[in-house]
Amino acid sequence: MLSVVLVEPEGPANIGMIARTMKNFGFSRLVLVRPNLTEESYSYAVHAKDVLDNAVVLEGFDEALELFDLTVGTTGKPGARFIPYRAPMYPWELRETLKGYTGRVGLFFGRESIGLKNEELERLDITVTIPTSEDYPVMNLAQAVAVILYELSKARPEPSVEALEPATLREKEALVRVWAELLNALNYPKDEERREVFVKVFRKAVGKAFLYGREVHTLMGPLRRAVKRLEEC
Numbered sequence: 001m002l003s004v005v006l007v008e009p010e011g012p013a014n015i016g017m018i019a020r021t022m023k024n025f026g027f028s029r030l031v032l033v034r035p036n037l038t039e040e041s042y043s044y045a046v047h048a049k050d051v052l053d054n055a056v057v058l059e060g061f062d063e064a065l066e067l068f069d070l071t072v073g074t075t076g077k078p079g080a081r082f083i084p085y086r087a088p089m090y091p092w093e094l095r096e097t098l099k100g101y102t103g104r105v106g107l108f109f110g111r112e113s114i115g116l117k118n119e120e121l122e123r124l125d126i127t128v129t130i131p132t133s134e135d136y137p138v139m140n141l142a143q144a145v146a147v148i149l150y151e152l153s154k155a156r157p158e159p160s161v162e163a164l165e166p167a168t169l170r171e172k173e174a175l176v177r178v179w180a181e182l183l184n185a186l187n188y189p190k191d192e193e194r195r196e197v198f199v200k201v202f203r204k205a206v207g208k209a210f211l212y213g214r215e216v217h218t219l220m221g222p223l224r225r226a227v228k229r230l231e232e233c
């Protein structure tokens with residue numbers, strides 16, 4: 001269940017081309033955040049006007065996050081692999097990672113002018129980048145969508161026989177909150193900015209772990225208990 005999410009796409013033609021590309025590769029769920037959707041978009045969609053008609057149009061990034069269990073951000077300017085909360089995956093690695101995953105996946109693309117903001121990328125579970133020339137790594141939006149969907153279409157996520165439900169965004173956020181509470185209770189690290197980095201790293205790790213809801217609750221139990229103990233001290 002993969003949706004393409006376009007965050008504030010500025011070019012009406014790009015929106016239409018993306019709808020067409022989605023249909024080419026067998027994807028139909030499109031989410032548009034504050035789009036510049038016009039007649040031109042429909043004309044570029046050609047035989048994929050239904051993708052535009054059925055698109056979910058939202059007013060904000062946060063609303064889009066709410067729709068998914070797993071969120072994937074895309075960028076032509078990834079952070080270095082050694083920065084854990086920005087470490088990118090390649091599209092074929094994402095394909096392998098999604099195999100058997102049954103949750104709702106949102107694949108987020110940024111604005112033509114400024115892409116996805118850092119604070120948006122940080123809130124998404126996984127970052128994916130298409131390897132391109134170092135001379136000019138940033139691709140046209142519609143072409144970036146095409147390359148990633150082509151890669152993902154090579155192996156559709158198969159329905160899993162696993163009966164467990166993937167963790168929802170809310171469950172994962174609850175786990176991250178308990179972690180933040182634990183760091184606060186420990187006053188560790190002392191420096192608040194570093195503490196925020198620890199929380200971001202934890203959020204990314206949770207995002208990439210493909211946890212089931214039940215696992216989240218199991219992990220949360222001891223963390224909650226530790227917070228309570230520390231507060232009692």
Ligand SMILES: C[S@@+](CC[C@H](N)C(=O)[O-])C[C@H]1O[C@@H](n2cnc3c(N)ncnc32)[C@H](O)[C@@H]1O
Pocket residue numbers: 074075076077108109110111112113114115116128129130131132137138139140141142144145
């Ligand atoms: C034209 S680009 C944004 C350009 C913007 N100036 C920037 O530097 O991020 C629009 C979107 O296309 C996607 N994109 C472009 N190049 C990409 C690449 N090499 N890998 C993955 N996504 C890419 C991203 O979603 C990006 O936000």
